[in-house]
Amino acid sequence: MAKSRGQLMAALMTSAALALAPTPSSAQDREVFQFDFAAQDLSATLRSITAKAGLELYASAEDVAGITAPDLHGSFTAEEAIERLVRGTSLSVRFDKGAVIIRRQVMARSEAPSALQGDVVVTGTRIQGAEIAAPVMTVTAADIRKAGQADLGEVTRSLPFNFAGGQSPGIGTSQGAANTNVNGASSVNLFGLGPNATLTLLDGNRLSYTGINAAVDISAIPVAAVERVEVVADGASAIYGADAVAGVVNVRLRRDYDGVSVMSRIGAATDGGDFQQQYNVVAGQKWASGGILATYDYLSNDPIYAAQRRYAAKMASDATLYPGIIRHSGLIRLFQDVGDRVSFSLDALYKDSRQDIIQGFVAGQPHFAFGADAHAISTNFSIAPNVSVKVGGDWVVRLTSSYAQDKTDIASSVYSAGSIISSGTRRYNNKSASIELGGEGSIIDLPAGPLRAAVGIGHRYIGLDLVGTNAGVVLQQLDRHRNNDFVYGELYLPMLSADMHSSFGRALSLSAAFRYERNTGVGSVALPKLGLIYTPFDGLTFKGSWGRSFRLPTFYQQYLGYAAVLDDATYYGARYPAGTTALVLSGAGPNMKPERSENWTISAEINPAALRGLSATISYFNFDYNDRVATPAISSRGIIDNPIYASLVTVSPSTALLQAAISGATVGLQNATDQPYDPANVVALIDDRDRNVAHQNYHGVNLAIRYLAHLSQGQTLGFTADGTWIASTQQLLPGLPTVDLAGTIFNPPHWRGRFGVSYGTDTLSIAGYANLSSHLTDNRTTAVYRFAGPSTFDLAAQFKAGHGFELGATINNLFNQRPKAIVTGSAYQTPFDTTNYSPIGRFISISVRKSW
Numbered sequence: 001m002a003k004s005r006g007q008l009m010a011a012l013m014t015s016a017a018l019a020l021a022p023t024p025s026s027a028q029d030r031e032v033f034q035f036d037f038a039a040q041d042l043s044a045t046l047r048s049i050t051a052k053a054g055l056e057l058y059a060s061a062e063d064v065a066g067i068t069a070p071d072l073h074g075s076f077t078a079e080e081a082i083e084r085l086v087r088g089t090s091l092s093v094r095f096d097k098g099a100v101i102i103r104r105q106v107m108a109r110s111e112a113p114s115a116l117q118g119d120v121v122v123t124g125t126r127i128q129g130a131e132i133a134a135p136v137m138t139v140t141a142a143d144i145r146k147a148g149q150a151d152l153g154e155v156t157r158s159l160p161f162n163f164a165g166g167q168s169p170g171i172g173t174s175q176g177a178a179n180t181n182v183n184g185a186s187s188v189n190l191f192g193l194g195p196n197a198t199l200t201l202l203d204g205n206r207l208s209y210t211g212i213n214a215a216v217d218i219s220a221i222p223v224a225a226v227e228r229v230e231v232v233a234d235g236a237s238a239i240y241g242a243d244a245v246a247g248v249v250n251v252r253l254r255r256d257y258d259g260v261s262v263m264s265r266i267g268a269a270t271d272g273g274d275f276q277q278q279y280n281v282v283a284g285q286k287w288a289s290g291g292i293l294a295t296y297d298y299l300s301n302d303p304i305y306a307a308q309r310r311y312a313a314k315m316a317s318d319a320t321l322y323p324g325i326i327r328h329s330g331l332i333r334l335f336q337d338v339g340d341r342v343s344f345s346l347d348a349l350y351k352d353s354r355q356d357i358i359q360g361f362v363a364g365q366p367h368f369a370f371g372a373d374a375h376a377i378s379t380n381f382s383i384a385p386n387v388s389v390k391v392g393g394d395w396v397v398r399l400t401s402s403y404a405q406d407k408t409d410i411a412s413s414v415y416s417a418g419s420i421i422s423s424g425t426r427r428y429n430n431k432s433a434s435i436e437l438g439g440e441g442s443i444i445d446l447p448a449g450p451l452r453a454a455v456g457i458g459h460r461y462i463g464l465d466l467v468g469t470n471a472g473v474v475l476q477q478l479d480r481h482r483n484n485d486f487v488y489g490e491l492y493l494p495m496l497s498a499d500m501h502s503s504f505g506r507a508l509s510l511s512a513a514f515r516y517e518r519n520t521g522v523g524s525v526a527l528p529k530l531g532l533i534y535t536p537f538d539g540l541t542f543k544g545s546w547g548r549s550f551r552l553p554t555f556y557q558q559y560l561g562y563a564a565v566l567d568d569a570t571y572y573g574a575r576y577p578a579g580t581t582a583l584v585l586s587g588a589g590p591n592m593k594p595e596r597s598e599n600w601t602i603s604a605e606i607n608p609a610a611l612r613g614l615s616a617t618i619s620y621f622n623f624d625y626n627d628r629v630a631t632p633a634i635s636s637r638g639i640i641d642n643p644i645y646a647s648l649v650t651v652s653p654s655t656a657l658l659q660a661a662i663s664g665a666t667v668g669l670q671n672a673t674d675q676p677y678d679p680a681n682v683v684a685l686i687d688d689r690d691r692n693v694a695h696q697n698y699h700g701v702n703l704a705i706r707y708l709a710h711l712s713q714g715q716t717l718g719f720t721a722d723g724t725w726i727a728s729t730q731q732l733l734p735g736l737p738t739v740d741l742a743g744t745i746f747n748p749p750h751w752r753g754r755f756g757v758s759y760g761t762d763t764l765s766i767a768g769y770a771n772l773s774s775h776l777t778d779n780r781t782t783a784v785y786r787f788a789g790p791s792t793f794d795l796a797a798q799f800k801a802g803h804g805f806e807l808g809a810t811i812n813n814l815f816n817q818r819p820k821a822i823v824t825g826s827a828y829q830t831p832f833d834t835t836n837y838s839p840i841g842r843f844i845s846i847s848v849r850k851s852w
Contacts, residue, residue, distance in 0.1 A: 032714055035081055037072040045069040045085060050100055053078035054142070056227065056256055059102035064091070075714075098140055098228055123201075123230040123250040125511070126239060126454040127440050128396070130492040133511055133531025133545040134234035135603045135617050137161075137704060141226055141254070146758060146767045148796035148810030148845065150265065150278055150299060152226065152251065153186025153219035158771070160724040160752040161233055161702055162188055165835030166195035167215045170322040172830025173359060176746045178213070179835055182428065183378040183408040184325045184355035185210045185217035190233055190246035191698050191726055192741065192748040193623065197551055199236070199244040202251050203347055205384040208404030208432040209462070214243070214554040217406065218251070220351035220380045222297035224263065224280045225331045227254045233621060233702065235599035237549035238513040238529035241460070241486060245549045245597045246623065246698075253333050253347065257284030257293050260852045265808075267845025270816065273304035274322060274840050278847075290336035300326040303356065304839050311818055312839075314827050316360020316371055321830065321839035327353040341390040351380040359828065371828075374412040381405050394450075395441030406430045422471055429465040431481075434458060438488075448508075449494035460484040464555040480555045482522075488515040507535040513547075521558070525550050525594055539608045543619075546600040553592040553629050553692075561666035562587030562689050566673055569683050573640030581673055582684045583658055584636065587666070589689030597625045603702075613708040620701050628694035632733055640684050644735040653685040661685060693733055696741070700726035716760045723753035745780065745822065746835050749773040749789045762800075769794040776836060778822055787820040790837050808847040816842035 033052055037045050043064045050057040055078060069085045076084070079095055086093050086102065094101045124132035139155060149155050157164045165171070165179045167187035178194055187195035187210070195215035200207060202221060210217040229251050236244040265278040280297040303324035307317035315321075329351040337343045355378075360371035382404035389397050410426040438456025445451075461483055468476030496508035511531040518524040529547030536542075565584045569576040572584075603619030632648055639645045650657065658679050662669045671677055705721040726748055728741040743750040751774040758767040773789035792813040799807045818841060819832035832839075 031716065032075050032077055032710060033081070034075050035072045037069070039068055039071050042067040042069040042085060042089075045072065046082065046100075046102070049078055049081050049085075051256075051258070054098075056099040057102075058099060064102065067091070098138075123204075123248055124232040124234070124236055124239065125492070126438065126456070126488075126490055127452050127492045130452060130511065131509065131533055132232065133533050133543045134232055134601050135543070135605070135619050135702070135704070137231040137233065137617075137702075139229045139231075141228060144223060144226070145798070145808075146765065146796060147756075147769065147794070148808060148812075148847075149223070150276070150845075151186070151219045151223050151297075152221055152229065155223070155229065156186070156188050156218060156249070158754060158769075159231070160722050160754050161231075161726075162190055163192035163748040163835065165189060165192065165746060165748075167211065167213060167217070168835075169325060169355075170834055170838060170840075172321070172832070172834035174824075174829040175834060179746060180211075180213070182211045182410060182426070183217075183376040184323055184327075184353060185215070185378070186219040187213075187215035188218055188249045190231075190249075191621075191623070191700070191724075192728065193246040193625065193696075193698060196243060196554065197245040197625075199240055199242075199248045200251070201240075201248065202349065202382070202384070203253055203345075204250060205347065205382075205386075205400065205402045206404070206432060206434055206460070207349075207382050207402075208380065208406040209430040209464075210378070210380065210406045211408060211428055211430075212464075212466070212554065212556045214552075217351070217378075217380060218249070219327070220329055220349060221251050222280060222295045222329045222331050224261070224282045224297055225253050225293060225295035225333070227252045233619075234545055234601045235547050235549035235597055235623065236529070237525075238488070238515045238527040238547050239490065241484070241515065241517060242519075242550060242552050242594075245551050245595070245599075245625065253331070254282075254284065254293055255333075255335065256286055256291065257282065258286045258291070259284060261849060263847060263849040265845055265847035267810070267843055269304065269840050270842040270844065272308040273302055274843065275302040276300065276845065289338075290334070292335075293333040294331070296328075296330045298328055300324075303358075305358075306360070309818075309839055309841075311821055312831055314824070314831055316358075316827060318358050319360040319371065320356070320358045321834075324356040325353060327351065329353075343388045345386045347382075347384045349380070349382045351378070353378045353380075370414075370416050372412055372414045374410055376408055376410045378406065378408040380407075391439070393441060395439055397437070397439040399435075399437055401435040402433065404432045424468065424470040424475075426468045426476075427466065431463045431465075432461065434460040440490075446494065448497040448500060451494075452492045454490040455488070457487045458485075460486070466556070466560075476560065478555060478559055480521075480559050482552070482555075483520045484517060486515060486517040488513065490514075505534060505536040506538060507533070507541075509533045519552060519594070522552055522593055525596075539606065541605040542603070543605070544600070544602045547598075549597045549599060550594040551597075552594050556588075557629050557690060558588055558592045560588045562589070562664070563667070564662050564665035564669055566669060566671045566677055566682070568673055569640075572636055572638065572684065572686060574638065575641065576683050579675070579681070580683045581675075581678075581681050582640070582686055583653070583661060583682050584686045584688060585661055585665070586631070586688050587690070589687075589691040591691075592629060593627065593692055595625065595627050595629060595692065597623055599623045611707075613710070614706070616703075616705045618701065618703050620699070622699040623697070625696040625698065627692035628696055628730075629690055629692055630694040630732055631688060631690050632693045633688050634732070636686065636688060639686060639688075644733060648687050650685040650687070651683065653682060655679040657685060658682055661687075694730055696728065696730045698726060698728040698742075700724060700742075714762050716758075718756075718758040718760075720756040720758075721753070722755075723751070725751045740777075743774070743777055745776055745778045745833050749776055749836065752789075764797070764799050766795070766797045768796075773836070776820075776833065781823055785823070790817060790819075792817050804851040806849040806851070808849070810843075810845045810847075812843040813838075813841055 166189040171181045188198045189195045190198045200216035233247040261282045268275040278299045284293040303320045304322035306312035306315035306319040332348045335345040355376045358373045384402040386400045408428045413423045436458030440454035442450030463481035466478040490513040493510045513529040515527045531545040569580040569582040601621045606616040703723045707719045709717045731738045741747045756769045771792045778785040794812045796810040819837035
């Protein structure tokens with residue numbers, strides 16, 4: 001097997017070297033096409049152009065009915081061709097992130113898109129056609145294919161403003177409670193605020209949480225079904241409710257796919273392990289009033305063992321640095337118009353996966369002397385039926401609903417000298433259901449356009465069933481649910497427009513949103529949000545937003561219970577003599593409430609007319625995050641003598657208080673002393689249970705630059721630059737020092753960037769990316785260590801071989817940069833920062849795609 005794998009790697013490297021030739025920039029807004037259309041019905045020509053350019057078309061039959069398109073012959077971009085077709089008609093055209101929206105000009109002020117166009121919604125607002133006052137960062141299907149990325153987890157981890165810590169495959173041991181992964185899932189973690197502080201949506205619908213951290217597995221969504229991923233890195237709880245503290249990620253699915261495509265891909269790490277296989281099929285059919293899309297994706301990879309990486313020599317050779325994963329995922333999307341006023345859509349998602357990991361304590365042995373293995377089987381299912389009805393004027397009423405479930409079953413065993421000494425199981429069963437009734441439309445016409453509003457009411461249910469056993473004995477059990485009732489309202493007020501020809505500028509608009517939520521077990525919240533957009537002249541737009549957001553404590557944090565441990569008091573207070581005791585409480589604390597954030601963002605967007613193809617966005621963000629759930633005292637030594645912790649300590653507690661604390665503990669009193677429990681001998685009760693205590697601040701700058709130049713004979717040259725600088729701090733209690741988060745180990749680096757260059761012709765494309773970051777500091781010990789952050793380079797290429805065939809090759813981490821070693825206390829601990837570094841190393845893959 002080793003020999004065959006080596007031969008395979010040699011073949012992969014040779015194929016990749018031969019295939020790394022230029023490839024077209026598919027679906028680029030400025031790509032030039034050859035058109036040859038005779039005069040015909042406008043709708044027919046529009047459908048042909050958008051299909052050829054890979055764009056989504058939104059135009060109602062009423063608006064384009066009876067309009068004849070003129071002859072169109074020559075080489076044009078899709079934008080130029082469509083503008084020629086509508087010139088002189090009563091239609092207006094707008095190009096928006098891979099979509100073309102065509103409406104009658106009279107609708108620009110008094111009408112919104114019809115129910116048939118219900119999919120044209122920008123992430124970050126419930127008002128159709130409204131621009132939001134925060135940058136929207138978009139990753140298109142063309143971007144994903146050009147980079148050779150296999151799933152949405154890989155896509156989001158490549159974004160500089162996203163942190164790979166939290167829920168990600170390959171997260172190591174003893175690297176922080178927030179950085180755990182029980183089932184191989186991938187979650188979005190904007191700016192490192194936590195995977196449960198970013199809201200992930202599928203076409204605007206919520207998905208079920210996965211595991212224990214109230215995060216969503218974005219890798220469950222087949223990448224082949226994705227049209228684009230929209231990211232709003234701005235607090236948006238006033239629009240969407242809980243979790244949208246750091247922002248919102250909305251995965252938009254293909255709508256107008258017509259045909260069949262199959263793809264196969266294989267790849268492996270050149271240092272060994274992570275042999276990957278991926279196969280998917282996409283099938284879609286459109287008709288005049290609707291369409292259907294079906295996708296299936298299979299992905300598997302072999303584990304990477306410590307024995308395959310020299311820097312992991314201290315670990316047991318059988319320990320896995322990267323888990324073995326097998327994943328099946330499928331998606332069906334159906335959309336149908338019923339008459340001129342009603343439209344219906346249904347999204348259904350299913351994922352089945354398995355993760356295998358081994359954790360060992362002793363290195364240098366074929367079978368570890370002491371360690372554990374775990375096998376996790378996960379199933380994820382969601383269904384979201386939605387109905388839109390045009391009720392009169394330009395008002396559209398929508399009934400949206402969803403049901404989702406994510407279940408993980410884990411079987412684990414503990415070994416000693418190669419023999420099983422204990423076995424256990426864990427089950428995490430997350431459920432979510434929601435229903436919402438909302439409407440949006442214009443209230444009154446104003447000189448700059450209509451004052452538009454959105455209002456709604458809804459209910460959401462979430463639940464977690466958790467059971468943990470060892471040798472058949474239940475040690476952990478939790479079955480909780482939470483009901484959430486909410487109402488919201490949103491306004492969009494245009495104050496200036498281009499057709500007013502005002503000396504104050506080209507455009508000015510204000511937006512406001514408000515949401516009220518009532519949640520069982522944690523109380524209610526009221527959340528405002530304000531936004532302003534100003535365009536002084538064409539090509540430059542300023543945006544600013546302010547708002548408040550919140551996150552609910554997880555069921556695991558709130559209800560898992562606590563421990564009551566009797567210990568020697570001398571460890572906690574120097575004034576107490578030997579023989580005295582203290583009762584210490586740790587675990588889930590009482591009376592938890594929502595975590596709250598106040599955020600504001602300012603940005604500038606530049607699209608100079610003198611340099612077509614160039615766009616740039618720079619933004620400054622600030623998140624002030626209060627009442628975060630945390631353990632108030634990281635170290636309990638000397639806690640009684642420190643006045644900062646006075647609120648956590650009850651000196652000379654009464655017998656009744658001690659008994660109440662013990663009786664509420666999950667397993668009663670645990671005695672860590674060598675003497676029997678005597679209430680009269682307990683000098684202090686120390687309550688170090690988790691609670692809403694921490695204050696965090698995250699602020700920084702985002703930069704995104706895009707440029708696409710058109711060369712001769714249909715060639716294109718593209719440049720991209722994305723960068724994030726971030727500073728973040730945390731204070732656990734008033735009076736305690738504020739400590740840095742960003743730039744330290746197991747947290748995002750201060751600066752991270754991704755820079756790309758692409759070159760394309762009609763049949764070939766090549767893209768290269770540099771992934772750079774600043775240094776990291778390991779301050780966990782008295783001696784502080786500083787080491788360089790990860791810097792890797794990727795190459796990807798595609799070749800259109802004709803007859804619907806496309807060949808691809810990818811090399812990630814071209815120069816095979818390896819992780820930097822860190823200080824560990826035992827061979828059980830992973831010897832590098834897995835939140836910033838990957839053990840995969842250089843990875844080469846090749847793929848073939850056939851489309852009909």
